[in-house]
Amino acid sequence: MQPYIISLLNHSKENLIDLWKKELEAVRTDNYLDSVSDSVYESTNQDFMQFIMRLISTDQDQAKEQLSSFAEKYIQSGWPLSYYTQGLQAFRRVILAILSEQESDVQAVLSTFNELETWIDGIINQLVYDYTGNWEDIIEMQKLSLLELSAPLIPVFESITVMPLIGTIDTARAKLIMENLLEGVIEHRSQVVLIDITGVPVVDTMVAHHIIQASEAVRLVGATCILVGIRPEIAQTIVNLGIDLSKFPTKSTLRKGIETALELTNKKMVNL
Known part of the structure; x- marks a missing residue:
């Protein structure tokens, strides 16, 4: 990601987090997470938002590795993939709103947003890949376990x-x-x-x-x-x-x- 975009996002970090947090409340309802306690949901939101903000200035290879570790942690806890994909879509909307407020040049806004959009799409694709791979591994292990139980002597x-x-x-x-x-x-x-x-x-x-x-x-x-x-x-x-x-x-x-x-x-x- 271009240095000026990283600087722009870091400069607007507090405003970005506040707006994004409000957007994530709607994501909670859409993913049937109302049964999750407020404290757990709040903690997960904080982890998610802070993690994405750290990725902004992280090297691409390191970011990929960190993203895989992050995904594995929440896969094992049973947190839905849709929460993260919808959460990143909300992040995309918030960024566009902030860019529109700060920049009057439409072309400049579109150029910056396109690069950010590519970056967010990469994160979503990586999350989907990691979730799919982990669930396939889990299903295969369960299948083997069931097979072992299905032929006892x-x-x-x-x-x-x-x-x-x-x-x-x-x-x-x-x-x-x-x-x-x-x-x-x-x-x-x-x-x-x-x-x-x-x-x-x-x-x-x-x-x-x-x-x-x-x-x-x-x-x-x-x-x-x-x-x-x-x-x-x-x-x-x-x-x-x-x-x-x-x-x-x-x-x-x-x-x-x-x-x-x-x-x-x-x-x-x-x-x-």
């Missing part, structure tokens, strides 16, 4: 573990199921693994293929796989599609599956 008896599956099984989740199964069988020294598909809404050829692959992998590491939770409609679908599940045992309920698993490990349930 639970030891229920000595040498017997259960993997309850809920929801749709896609290729990414099938890979995770396979990894968790193999790691869990070795970790828990399982002899029998029960895959419970009671919560799987649809079993098509792809889902059946993934389950068969998982069963084969378990067999190769020395354990037996039992498929449980075969509902009537699922059984009918499997038959209609011609899916061959004859290579490993299937049971209609988890209870029946556990009874079979106990028999395979030379154990049994006893009523006391």
